[in-house]
Amino acid sequence: MSQILDYRNCPLAYKVRYVLKVEPPCPPSEAMKRGSRVHAAIANGSDLADPGEMAMFERARAFLKTAPPNGIFETSYEDTNNPGCRIGNLHGIPAVGIFDVHWIHPPLGVDWKTGRFKPRHTTQYEIQAYVLNELYHQTYGHRLDAMRFVFLQNGAIFDARCLSEPKSHEVVAAEIDAAIAGIAAGAFERRVRPLCPHCDWWPYCKSVVR
Ligand code: SF4
Numbered sequence: 001m002s003q004i005l006d007y008r009n010c011p012l013a014y015k016v017r018y019v020l021k022v023e024p025p026c027p028p029s030e031a032m033k034r035g036s037r038v039h040a041a042i043a044n045g046s047d048l049a050d051p052g053e054m055a056m057f058e059r060a061r062a063f064l065k066t067a068p069p070n071g072i073f074e075t076s077y078e079d080t081n082n083p084g085c086r087i088g089n090l091h092g093i094p095a096v097g098i099f100d101v102h103w104i105h106p107p108l109g110v111d112w113k114t115g116r117f118k119p120r121h122t123t124q125y126e127i128q129a130y131v132l133n134e135l136y137h138q139t140y141g142h143r144l145d146a147m148r149f150v151f152l153q154n155g156a157i158f159d160a161r162c163l164s165e166p167k168s169h170e171v172v173a174a175e176i177d178a179a180i181a182g183i184a185a186g187a188f189e190r191r192v193r194p195l196c197p198h199c200d201w202w203p204y205c206k207s208v209v210r
Helices: 002-009 011-019 030-044 051-066 119-140 166-184
Strands: 085-090 093-098 101-103 108-113 146-151 156-159
Touching (some): 002 011, 030 051, 030 108, 085 119, 108 119, 119 146
Parallel strands (some): 108 146
16 A cells, blocks of 8 residues: 555655665654554553653544444554454555554544644545555455544544545545556656655755756
């Protein structure tokens, strides 16, 4: 699933990472490490030393008090038996997706976001929801009622629309098809954006981007 999202962000970055298989030159950022610690704490129920991280954990706990009991929590990316992990196919290609928490009855999925809700990123959330819903259906034989993104900076919640609105579902399916077709066709153009200086591959790109 992350490959579809990475390709949409920048086809060239996708090529460097997944086709040329170049390891990112920088170690994981502090934000990524913080995200991993918060996700692990929520899954394990263990407290965190950092007050900011603990506040995120508390928001997740508050959300879970309103959620159905007996959620199926992720463990870690390294765990080959991760109960949050669903495997299947997406529009004819192999796909893997990981729920942070999901329930079978009622059919509900949740993804923790350690940042704030960003309206300009809703397509990204919708693609994530679409893929998880497809893989969930292939596993359990029924679809999700809702896929909920919980933003742990302030407790905001975004419910994916593609699960309930046919037009939105169609738009997201077309976005995924376009990414799959672009990868198959070897279309790996640069997508220069204001965030490029924060990209792992910026040292390479800045020599050719004007
Ligand atoms: S620096 Fe920008 S254009 Fe270059 S690979 Fe990264 S996202 Fe793409």
